[in-house]
Every structure is written in structure tokens, then in C-alpha cells.
Amino acid sequence: MDEVRLARAYLSRVAEPPAGALGVLVEHLGPVESAELVRRGEVPRAVLDETSARVGQDIAAEDLAKAADAGIRLVTPEDDEWPAWALLPLANARDRGLRWAAPPLALWVRGPALLDDAVRRSAAVVGARAASAYGEHTAAEFAYELAGQSVTIVSGAAFGIDGAAHRGALAARGTTLAILACGADISYPAAHTTLLDHVAKEGAVISEYPPGTTPAKYRFLVRNRLIAALAVGTVVVEAGRRSGARNTAASAAALGKAVLAVPGPVSSPVSQGCHDLIRSGTATLATSVPDILEAIGAIGDLPDPQAPPPPRPTDGLSPQALQLHDALSRATPTTPEHLARASGVPLGRVRALLPELELTGLATRAEEGWLGT
Amino acid sequence: MDEVRLARAYLSRVAEPPAGALGVLVEHLGPVESAELVRRGEVPRAVLDETSARVGQDIAAEDLAKAADAGIRLVTPEDDEWPAWALLPLANARDRGLRWAAPPLALWVRGPALLDDAVRRSAAVVGARAASAYGEHTAAEFAYELAGQSVTIVSGAAFGIDGAAHRGALAARGTTLAILACGADISYPAAHTTLLDHVAKEGAVISEYPPGTTPAKYRFLVRNRLIAALAVGTVVVEAGRRSGARNTAASAAALGKAVLAVPGPVSSPVSQGCHDLIRSGTATLATSVPDILEAIGAIGDLPDPQAPPPPRPTDGLSPQALQLHDALSRATPTTPEHLARASGVPLGRVRALLPELELTGLATRAEEGWLGT
Numbered sequence: 001m002d003e004v005r006l007a008r009a010y011l012s013r014v015a016e017p018p019a020g021a022l023g024v025l026v027e028h029l030g031p032v033e034s035a036e037l038v039r040r041g042e043v044p045r046a047v048l049d050e051t052s053a054r055v056g057q058d059i060a061a062e063d064l065a066k067a068a069d070a071g072i073r074l075v076t077p078e079d080d081e082w083p084a085w086a087l088l089p090l091a092n093a094r095d096r097g098l099r100w101a102a103p104p105l106a107l108w109v110r111g112p113a114l115l116d117d118a119v120r121r122s123a124a125v126v127g128a129r130a131a132s133a134y135g136e137h138t139a140a141e142f143a144y145e146l147a148g149q150s151v152t153i154v155s156g157a158a159f160g161i162d163g164a165a166h167r168g169a170l171a172a173r174g175t176t177l178a179i180l181a182c183g184a185d186i187s188y189p190a191a192h193t194t195l196l197d198h199v200a201k202e203g204a205v206i207s208e209y210p211p212g213t214t215p216a217k218y219r220f221l222v223r224n225r226l227i228a229a230l231a232v233g234t235v236v237v238e239a240g241r242r243s244g245a246r247n248t249a250a251s252a253a254a255l256g257k258a259v260l261a262v263p264g265p266v267s268s269p270v271s272q273g274c275h276d277l278i279r280s281g282t283a284t285l286a287t288s289v290p291d292i293l294e295a296i297g298a299i300g301d302l303p304d305p306q307a308p309p310p311p312r313p314t315d316g317l318s319p320q321a322l323q324l325h326d327a328l329s330r331a332t333p334t335t336p337e338h339l340a341r342a343s344g345v346p347l348g349r350v351r352a353l354l355p356e357l358e359l360t361g362l363a364t365r366a367e368e369g370w371l372g373t
Numbered sequence: 374m375d376e377v378r379l380a381r382a383y384l385s386r387v388a389e390p391p392a393g394a395l396g397v398l399v400e401h402l403g404p405v406e407s408a409e410l411v412r413r414g415e416v417p418r419a420v421l422d423e424t425s426a427r428v429g430q431d432i433a434a435e436d437l438a439k440a441a442d443a444g445i446r447l448v449t450p451e452d453d454e455w456p457a458w459a460l461l462p463l464a465n466a467r468d469r470g471l472r473w474a475a476p477p478l479a480l481w482v483r484g485p486a487l488l489d490d491a492v493r494r495s496a497a498v499v500g501a502r503a504a505s506a507y508g509e510h511t512a513a514e515f516a517y518e519l520a521g522q523s524v525t526i527v528s529g530a531a532f533g534i535d536g537a538a539h540r541g542a543l544a545a546r547g548t549t550l551a552i553l554a555c556g557a558d559i560s561y562p563a564a565h566t567t568l569l570d571h572v573a574k575e576g577a578v579i580s581e582y583p584p585g586t587t588p589a590k591y592r593f594l595v596r597n598r599l600i601a602a603l604a605v606g607t608v609v610v611e612a613g614r615r616s617g618a619r620n621t622a623a624s625a626a627a628l629g630k631a632v633l634a635v636p637g638p639v640s641s642p643v644s645q646g647c648h649d650l651i652r653s654g655t656a657t658l659a660t661s662v663p664d665i666l667e668a669i670g671a672i673g674d675l676p677d678p679q680a681p682p683p684p685r686p687t688d689g690l691s692p693q694a695l696q697l698h699d700a701l702s703r704a705t706p707t708t709p710e711h712l713a714r715a716s717g718v719p720l721g722r723v724r725a726l727l728p729e730l731e732l733t734g735l736a737t738r739a740e741e742g743w744l745g746t
Contacts, residue, residue, distance in 0.1 A: 014717075015717060016696060016716065016717025016718075048719065049693075049719055049722065050717070052719040052720070053713040053714055053716065053717050053718055053719050053720060053723075054713075054714055054717055057714070099692070100692070134638055134640075138639060138640070216696075216699040216700070217695075217699050218692075218695045218696050218698075218699040219699075262639055263636030263637065263638075263639065263644075263648060263651075263658075264636065264637070264638055264639075265507055265636075265637055265638060266511060266635055266636065266637075266659075266660040266661065267507075267511070271636070272660070275636060275658055275660050278636075278651065278658050279657065279658045284652065285636075285648055285651050285652045285658075286639075287639040287645070287648050288639065319472070319473070319591075320422075322590075322591045323389060323589075323591050325591075326589040326590050326591040326592075327589070340426040340427075341426055341427055341430070343389065343426065344387075344388060344389025344423070344426050344427055345389075345426055346421065346422055346425040346426050347425070347426060349422065350426075
């Protein structure tokens with residue numbers, strides 16, 4: 001077992017994420033030397049703050065063995081699959097208003113997905129636990145279609161929107177990543193054990209917490225920054241006015257990423273958070289998968305539902321021509337004189353406009369007058 | 374019968390609205406002299422274009438008598454109740470992209486509402502004819518609440534959203550104005566005869582077309598500019614991607630007025646137009662009556678639903694204090710040493726933070742340790 005991985009495993013056990021000061025130390029001295037200095041307590045005050053409480057929990061070999069038994073590998077910045085480009089922006093995200101900044105020191109990963117590949121074309125689909133049927137349906141539908149377009153679906157495995165998003169992606173045989181606020185060996189919520197096993201089989205269950213770590217409120221906030229960072233864009237399907245999904249959206253915005261929100265009925269409390277995000281300009285309104293593909297820069301050759309509606313034959317007409325066209329009957333031929341009075345268009349103009357309408361197929365000449373079409 | 378009113382009635386019959394050139398002539402020479410010149414055909418070419426087709430329909434006295442019989446009065450710019458400030462911006466609205474510009478020459482009004490008073494505090498509530506139950510419910514609810522706040526509801530008396538808006542306002546015993554694309558003596562749609570009679574009893578049915586004028590496609594577009602102009606702001610409740618309501622919204626935007634759109638389920642075709650309006654920035658998202666009151670500058674002392682949610686006791690806590698608070702059990706007293714390991718916060722900080730949490734009521738001291746609350 002290599003010493004770098006052992007050092008990273010030790011630091012992952014010792015420091016509660018996010019550990020920004022420790023991260024800077026490791027960046028400068030490397031994980032092996034940093035771990036040694038942490039063990040001896042010979043580190044700057046800020047790093048001591050992040051490490052002293054658990055400094056004696058020197059059980060990296062055990063953790064790695066236990067993880068391996070559960071099918072979990074430790075992915076570190078030294079590995080090829082480390083998505084550095086996605087995680088590095090967390091390092092200075094505090095300046096941009098992200099309270100829980102700092103990249104993870106390592107990630108515990110259960111599943112075959114290679115992180116770097118998986119997140120290159122990805123969307124976080126997140127939202128309320130107490131979602132509505134509309135929200136769950138929309139999340140599953142969007143995730144299904146996105147996964148069908150080779151977009152990895154990142155979410156948090158919670159009840160409601162998160163679960164629906166994972167399920168939608170799995171139904172399309174796509175890749176989905178579940179980022180947990182507890183050890184990757186723990187199924188939380190317990191009712192999602194089968195779902196998480198399925199995610200771990202097809203994509204990956206990911207955590208920055210060592211095996212056995214239990215979920216905690218604080219850890220959900222810290223975890224949300226990882227969801228935001230690992231996805232190219234974040235889609236909030238439903239969210240209460242105060243919710244984890246809004247926290248994830250705020251993290252994505254602080255990281256300069258695309259944030260989208262799905263509207264819903266104004267009477268639905270779980271759409272309120274989405275409406276607030278749109279109104280405040282934090283999120284753009286998303287109603288379809290092409291909206292999302294466009295926002296994450298993954299637009300393919302799908303038809304654009306925002307394309308202008310097909311033109312009508314009357315679109316190019318002048319106001320007078322429109323007035324005249326309105327006055328034409330489809331059933332009874334009408335004389336130019338009558339058309340002038342009915343439309344208010346001068347007779348001379350009526351005589352000039354009728355052949356123009358005929359050319360564009362909007363009028364036909366009959367024996368006793370003109371017909372509209 | 375005064376000659377000004379007779380002149381306006383004649384011009385209203387002769388020129389199909391909007392008649393911009395005629396309007397300019399009337400503004401310079403007054404209605405009486407303008408009518409006389411129109412009769413004689415001694416007018417500039419642009420005015421001739423607007424008047425020559427019906428110049429011989431000199432039946433103003435008949436029209437006014439017929440109108441009076443139907444309870445309709447002709448309101449003109451010379452009358453005190455003429456809402457000049459609302460209608461004048463139509464004069465140069467063509468420069469701002471409004472195709473159907475020009476103020477009306479006069480308005481035929483059935484109902485007790487005095488126009489100037491009625492529109493001073495007003496909102497247009499408009500939308501799809503083929504509305505959903507959600508849309509009709511929302512329109513009626515918003516109109517009811519707005520009318521209860523003394524806001525006049527302006528709409529177009531169509532099936533669907535328009536009808537629901539009028540009904541909501543009437544249910545609140547508020548003022549509502551129906552602007553028609555046909556004569557004010559014609560009930561269109563016919564199934565809304567009772568509704569229009571009710572509107573005429575409590576508010577007003579308004580048209581720029583003389584009695585007996587039948588509706589036409591072109592007239593709906595022309596009418597929509599009046600709805601937009603007569604209301605301080607326009608609320609689109611539901612609209613297809615191509616609809617009259619979007620046309621009204623575009624008119625309101627061209628007039629520099631507040632435009633709001635109500636979101637709905639992404640699966641609902643009649644919400645697509647609203648979502649497009651929000652996405653393009655033409656409309657702001659509206660989910661509640663206070664949103665609308667704010668946009669039309671009529672906010673009273675209603676509670677603001679957009680106010681930030683009430684703070685939680687843990688809101689002000691530092692990350693370490695939050696970590697510590699998460700680690701506290703509500704049931705089992707825990708020692709500072711255990712709390713340090715569980716939270717990752719150094720023991721010294723744990724000892725300092727616990728009394729702070731106690732002061733804010735988030736922790737209590739027990740004999741064997743500390744409890745969370």
C-alpha cells in the first residue's frame with residue numbers, strides 16, 4: 001500500500017472537511033511530510049485547529065482495508081482520475097462568498113466510474129426531499145433524457161428530487177454519481193440502500209468522509225459544495241424557501257457555474273425556492289433538457305424548443321393588408337368596394353393589395369369578388 | 374348633443390383604429406374642424422388613407438342615440454374622466470416597437486366606472502383562452518385579492534384567464550374593466566353575455582369601436598394595446614408560445630410598463646409563453662399578489678412574502694461552533710473530550726465554544742457532560 005495513499009487516508013480521518021489550512025500545507029509539502037508533521041503537532045496554528053482533536057486516530061491502514069472490503073477505493077489528487085479542474089476552484093471560492101470552501105483532501109469512491117471522465121459532461125439535479133409528484137416526475141424525466149445524451153447526473157441520494165434524478169439516469173443506463181454526507185459505506189437514507197447499490201454498480205457513490213462516518217447537518221452543507229463543484233451546472237427542480245438545494249445552488253453560483261431552476265405552480269411551496277432563485281437572478285429558468293444542455297455547453301443536435309414558433313402566412317403583412325385580409329370571407333365572394341368599407345382601407349389600396357394577397361396565397365379571385373383563404 | 378362629441382363619434386365610425394395620422398390632425402385642429410375636413414376629403418394623404426373608405430358613413434347622431442339606448446356613453450379626450458396620462462404614451466409608442474400605436478380617438482363606455490379614476494391603480498390580468506384549471510384558479514385568486522386591495526382589474530373578456538380575472542374581481546366587489554375588440558353593445562364571446570352585463574354594472578365595458586362593430590382578428594391585436602395602456606402593469610397568467618396575451622405583454626413592455634408572468638408546470642403548454650417571457654427578461658416572475666402590487670407601485674401594508682425566512686438559532690454560528698453543535702446529543706450528555714473527537718474541533722476550542730452555545734440556548738450543561746438543544 002503506497003505511502004501517499006496512507007498519508008491521504010490518515011489526513012482524511014483526522015481533519016473534518018473542509019480543511020483549508022491543511023490543504024494548503026499538503027499542497028506545499030506533499031501528503032507524506034504533511035501527515036508526519038500533523039502527527040507530531042509541528043504545524044501552523046490554523047492547521048493545528050483543523051487536526052488536533054483527532055490527531056491520535058492513526059488508523060489509515062485499517063480504513064483503507066475496511067474500504068477495500070466494501071468495494072471502496074481512495075482517489076487522491078495524485079491519481080489520474082482526480083478531477084482537479086473541477087475541484088481546484090474550491091480553493092479560492094471563499095473569496096467569492098462560498099462559506100464552505102477548500103477542495104477535498106481525497107475522495108472515497110464506491111463504483112466503476114472514473115471521476116475525471118464522469119464529471120466532464122455532467123449536471124447536478126437536486127431538490128427538495130419533500131418533493132411533489134410533479135417535481136419527482138420532472139427530475140426523473142430530465143435525468144433520463146440528459147443521461148441519454150451522455151450527461152452524468154450528480155446528486156445527493158436524498159429522498160425526493162435527488163432519488164428521482166438518480167433513478168432517471170439509471171433507467172437510461174447512464175452514469176450517475178451520488179455524493180454523500182457520510183461514509184461511502186453507509187447507506188443514507190437507509191431506505192435508499194438498493195438505490196445506492198445500483199448507483200455504485202453503474203456509476204459511483206462518493207464521499208470525502210472516511211468509512212463509518214455518520215451523517216450530520218453540518219456535513220450536508222459541506223457535501224453540497226462538492227455536488228456543485230463536481231457538476232458543470234446545477235439544476236434545482238424543486239426547493240423550499242430554505243433548503244439544501246438552494247445551498248447547493250448558491251455554491252454553484254459562487255463557483256461561477258451555470259445554475260438553473262425549474263418553475264412550478266405558484267401554489268406549490270416546494271417551487272417557491274426555485275421561483276426565488278429565478279427572480280433574484282441566481283438561476284435561469286429551465287423548462288426542458290435542451291435548456292440544460294445549452295447551459296452546460298453540451299448542446300448537441302436536439303431541436304431547440306426555444307426556437308421561434310413557425311411563421312404564419314400573415315406575419316409579413318402590413319397593417320392595411322391585415323385589415324383587408326380580416327375582412328375577406330372564406331365563403332362569400334366580396335367586392336373591393338365592400339371590402340374597403342368593412343376594413344377601413346381606401347378603395348385604391350384595396351385594389352392594389354388584393355393581387356398582393358393573391359400572390360402569397362391569402363386571397364383568391366372569384367367571379368363575383370374575392371375570397372379569403 | 375354637443376358638436377365635439379358628434380365629431381368624435383363620426384371620426385370613430387370613419388377611421389379603423391389605430392388611426393395615427395388622423396389623431397395628429399385632430400390634436401392640431403380639434404375634432405370639429407378635423408371631421409369637417411375629413412368629410413370634404415381635404416386632408417393630408419396619410420389621413421385620407423385612414424378615412425376615405427368610410428368617409429360617407431356620416432351617422433354620428435344615430436350611433437350616439439343607439440349607444441345611449443344600450444347604456445353606452447362616448448368618452449372623449451375633452452371629458453374630465455379621459456385617462457390622458459395612460460393613453461398619451463401610445464402616440465409615440467411606434468418608435469418603441471409597438472406596431473399598433475396611436476391613442477384612441479374616443480372610447481365607447483358601458484358602465485358606471487369613471488375611466489381616469491378606475492385605471493389610476495390597475496392591473497391587467499390576461500392570458501390564454503384555453504387555460505388550465507390551475508391558470509383559471511390563479512387568475513381568479515389574484516384578481517380577487519388585487520380587487521380587495523382596490524386595484525382595478527383590466528382584461529379582455531375572453532374565455533379562460535380573462536373571464537376568470539373579471540369574475541375574481543367581481544367576487545371581491547371590486548372594479549373591473551373589459552376592453553372589447555368589437556362594439557361595447559356586442560357580447561363577445563356570446564357565452565360571456567351575463568359576465569359582460571355584470572362587468573358593465575360594476576365597472577365598465579369599453580371599446581374604441583362604434584356600436585355594432587363585429588370582432589375581427591386584427592381588432593384583437595389593436596385592442597390589446599389598449600389593455601396594456603389602460604393598466605399600470607400587465608400580468609400574464611398563462612399563455613401559449615404564440616398568443617394574444619404575449620402580444621399584450623409586448624405592448625406593455627413597449628410602453629415601458631411593468632410586465633409580470635406567472636410560472637407553471639413545465640409540462641403545461643399554456644405556461645410556455647409565460648416561461649418564455651420570464652427567460653427573455655420581458656416579464657418578471659410573479660407568484661403572489663404582493664409581487665404584483667410592488668410592480669405597479671401599489672404596495673400597501675401586506676406582509677412581504679419575499680422577505681427572508683426567519684433566522685434559525687444556529688445561523689450566526691462559526692463553522693467550528695456548527696460542527697460542535699452537530700456533535701452534541703439531545704439525549705446523552707457528552708464530555709468535551711468526546712465532542713472534540715466527534716466534531717474534529719480542537720479540545721481547547723470545544724471548551725471555549727460550549728459556554729458560548731449555552732449563552733445562546735443551543736447547549737445545556739449536565740452533570741456528566743453537555744446536551745444539545
